[in-house]
Amino acid sequence: MRNLLSAVLTLAAVLAGPAASAADAPAFIPGATIAGPDGRWDFASWDAEHHRVLVAHGNDVLVIDPASGSVKAIGEIAGAHAVLAVPGTDRILVSSGKDDSVRILDGITGAEVAHIAAAADPDAAILSADGRTAYVMGAKAGAVSVIDLVNGKEAARIALKPGLEVPVLAGNLLAVNNEDASEIELADLATGKAAGVIALPGCEGPTGMAYAPEAGLSLSTCANGKAALVNLRARKLVALLPIGQGPDTAIWDGLRHRFLVPCGKSGTLSIIGLASGKPRVEPAVMTEVSARTAALDPSTGKLYLPAGRFQVAESGMKPTLVSGSFHILTLEPAR
Numbered sequence: 001m002r003n004l005l006s007a008v009l010t011l012a013a014v015l016a017g018p019a020a021s022a023a024d025a026p027a028f029i030p031g032a033t034i035a036g037p038d039g040r041w042d043f044a045s046w047d048a049e050h051h052r053v054l055v056a057h058g059n060d061v062l063v064i065d066p067a068s069g070s071v072k073a074i075g076e077i078a079g080a081h082a083v084l085a086v087p088g089t090d091r092i093l094v095s096s097g098k099d100d101s102v103r104i105l106d107g108i109t110g111a112e113v114a115h116i117a118a119a120a121d122p123d124a125a126i127l128s129a130d131g132r133t134a135y136v137m138g139a140k141a142g143a144v145s146v147i148d149l150v151n152g153k154e155a156a157r158i159a160l161k162p163g164l165e166v167p168v169l170a171g172n173l174l175a176v177n178n179e180d181a182s183e184i185e186l187a188d189l190a191t192g193k194a195a196g197v198i199a200l201p202g203c204e205g206p207t208g209m210a211y212a213p214e215a216g217l218s219l220s221t222c223a224n225g226k227a228a229l230v231n232l233r234a235r236k237l238v239a240l241l242p243i244g245q246g247p248d249t250a251i252w253d254g255l256r257h258r259f260l261v262p263c264g265k266s267g268t269l270s271i272i273g274l275a276s277g278k279p280r281v282e283p284a285v286m287t288e289v290s291a292r293t294a295a296l297d298p299s300t301g302k303l304y305l306p307a308g309r310f311q312v313a314e315s316g317m318k319p320t321l322v323s324g325s326f327h328i329l330t331l332e333p334a335r
Contacts, residue, residue, distance in 0.1 A: 025256075027271055031330035032300065034061055036071045038167065039328045041306045043124065043249060044295040045272045047085035049197025050107070053295050053304045053328065054092060056080035060095050063107060064328060066297075066304065074110030077103060081123045086149055087131030093149070093214075095122035095136050102136055102147055102154075107208040114152035119143035122168040126174075135174060135189075137164035144174065144187060158192050159218050160185040166249065168211035168218050170232045177206040184220065202240045208250035210259055215277045219259045221247035227261060227272065229279055241318070243270035243279055248292040255298055258282070262305055269303070269331065288329055301333035 003181035039058040048052055055062040059075040061083050074168040079098035084095055089332060093120070102122060104114035119138025122145065126135050133155075134147040142162035147157040163180030173195065174187040184198040200206060205223035212218070216233040221243060227250070229239045246265025253260055261270040265296040267289040271282040308326040 011149055017028060026285050026304065026334055027282060028269065028331035029334045031068075031332040032065065032069070032102055033330065034064060034069050034071065034328040035324075036064070036306075036326050036328060037073055038323060040321065041291065041308075041326075042081045043083060044293050044304060044306055045082075045187060045202065046082050046297050047107075048083065048298075049087065051297075053120065054083045054085060055306050055328075056083040056094055056294075057306075060163075061092060061105060064304070065094075066302070066328075066330065072110075074107070075103060075105045075112065076128065079129045082125035082136070083129055083231075084125060093125065093127075093134055093147070094121055097121050097139075100138075102134070102145065104149075104152060116145075116147060116152060118145040118147070118154060121323070123127055126167045126169055126225075129169070135167060135169075137167060137176060139164050144176070145219065156187075156192055158187045158194070160187060160194055163209045166209040168209050168232075170211060170213065170216070171217075173232065173234055175209070175211075175218060175230075177209050179207055182206060182220075182222075183257070186235075191300045196235070196284070198232075198237065200230070200237060202226060207248050208261065210250035210252040212252050212254070212259070212274055214254075215274060215309070217274065217277065219250050219252075219261075219272065221250050221261050223247075227270075228257075228271070230328050235262070239279060241272055243280055244268040244273075244284060246292055249293060249294060251296045251302065251303075253296060260296065260303060262287060262291050262303075263296045264290050266293065269294075269305075272301040274306055285331065287331070291329055301330040305329045305331070 043058040051065040098316040119141035121140035136145040144158040146156040165177040167176040169312040186195040203222035206220040208221035218245040244263030244266035249258040259272040269285040273280040309322040313319035
């Protein structure tokens with residue numbers, strides 16, 4: 001796979017011709033590929049304390065050590081969506097969408113430490129700055145479950161609207177994409193109440209979201225090949241920017257001042273640089289079809305993207321994963 005991706009990137013450079021500048025060179029080069037057990041997947045995240053990749057992987061969680069290439073499946077989950085390392089511990093939070101719960105797992109043994117009821121269809125999640133609280137988006141319920149990670153229980157629910165997707169935190173403001181309404185829902189965490197919406201005209205079905213705190217700008221990835229750049233402080237849409245097709249997450253790389261958007265249908269990584277609050281759409285990098293989520297190691301800039309090959313599905317049917325094809329694609333910064 002590495003040789004294939006290298007060939008694609010090389011061909012792209014040749015086609016670009018001698019007029020292409022160094023600034024237009026690919027921002028990433030392909031790294032190692034890590035094979036893993038088959039299964040559908042959703043979000044991935046980076047566990048900075050233990051230097052590992054976590055992947056919500058259908059009925060379990062994959063714990064991946066990139067240094068050794070080891071992969072371990074832990075837990076028994078009913079439709080894993082979000083997966084996050086709990087800071088200061090070796091515990092892992094995972095949302096379990098099919099039984100409306102949040103599970104806390106021991107990252108070493110895989111044992112279930114807590115099983116917490118949550119708002120219907122728990123999907124994306126985010127941790128508070130101090131790591132003591134998790135906010136889990138109940139997509140069907142249209143509510144945010146506030147999870148007390150110290151005591152292992154749901155402390156409160158914040159009512160918003162159905163269709164909740166990926167959130168970001170801006171101080172005491174929780175901003176959440178609403179895939180159904182094509183807007184951002186806002187919640188005031190100090191009061192535990194809804195705090196308005198931000199319309200996203202021209203952005204259809206926003207899912208992935210990331211936040212650049214210094215600029216006060218968020219980026220929502222849309223299903224129609226656009227990304228909505230939003231000023232959360234002013235609560236308004238700033239720009240619609242072109243991206244690839246099929247995004248499901250977005251990542252802010254603070255050290256390199258850029259948003260990263262893996263796009264699973266087009267098999268590309270869209271990159272939007274942010275200098276002095278002004279966006280610049282940089283050349284996309286080829287990845288693989290199906291690579292729609294990713295985890296970033298911010299210290300090295302390496303990106304880890306779950307991927308697999310799917311068979312062509314019959315009309316009305318979901319495509320099936322080709323046996324033995326699931327893997328983690330690694331991209332390394334080229335500069």
